[in-house]
Amino acid sequence: ADATEWTFQLRKGVTFHDGTPFTADDVVYTMNRHVAEDSTSTIKSVLSSVKEWRKVNSHEVKVEMNSPNSDLPILMGLFQSKIVKNGSTGDGIGTGPFVLDSFEPGIKSLHRKNPDYWRDGANLDSIEITAITDSAARANALLAGDVQLIVAVDPKSFRQIETADGAELLSTPAAVQLGICCLKSTEPGANDDFVKGLQYIQDRERIVKKVLRGKGSVGNDTPIMFAHGRDFCENLPQREFDPDKAKFHFNKSGYTSAELHMAPVASGIEDMCLLAQANAAKIGFDLKVKKVPADGYWGAVWLTEPINVVTWFPRPTANSQIAIQFAPGAAWNDTHWHNDRLGELLKLSLAETNLERREEMYCEMQTLIHNGSGMVIPAFSNINDGIASNVMGVPNLPLGNLGGAEWPEFIWVT
Structure with missing residues (x-):
């Protein structure tokens, strides 16, 4: 009842793609890799409250916590939490509805139906996934009938797809962040006035209306928004577009x-940055936007360059969203921001059962991020994908493209 111990009963009769039975050994192995002392897992901070994953029997796992974690069952739904075979390190063997036949990084992958999948699904015989990095080329491939599903449709292509015969735009309201990271570990992000100047120069309403073509919502420099329900802090004042305040803070910096x-x-993130550049120029500030290739960006630029852009798909809980981006020591801490009070609140909120006190904690966390994290989040985008009109069954799940990447199991073609 106090969320300090959890027991998971595993489904029997499930096998990996090589025929090996799925058991508690696989769960314990997978989860211990995440929380090991030398682990660099991106969800290590999210699972930091775990003391031990312990096998009870072949199909039962007990989890003991160092501190209460009421979100743990939900966190098992994160894509990073998917279970791998005991002892494996990279062979691509899972228990899912499709078996990996071949994988050419940056080119394509081929998948065939798993005849031993444990539940009904996998309506297709095979799937081919092709890498098309250019958004316009993806849209053209859909319209030409070369592919039947595409992800991340650029707003410039919305109307083209919406009015085309044989294609549809699938726009799912979601908290997909369009963000600018100012590293707090170096200048100019370490200067609070510089960050405030960059925040006030964002014309948030225009970004949603013009850049995102209305398929999004205004951001307030925190990753939490109204879709997070009671954990969203409604009392946090909305930061507005204010060139005069931006000029004041830039000058002060x-x-x-x-x-x-x-x-x-x-x-939309490129046009968002160019709009900020134009707004800054009007008040005499030179914001240079250096466009770099998307290929290799996450390894060479994000978390490294003093000012960079980021996008995040929403996590299933407010706590997991904040923890993965801002927890002290988190592998993916966007801005190298370390706030001990935030770390304390992340733990306390997981143990809090009084809803009013919990809401106060989440409001305090969002206020800390809003005022001091170095993060600029002017807007949230919908998840916008394109599908052929004869494709049915794409899940309406706002956790990622094409139903949070769960589409292979559920779609069918008419």
């Missing part, structure tokens, strides 16, 4: 120019 490294990692 002592900076007259800065360079923003940008790659088109999300639909």
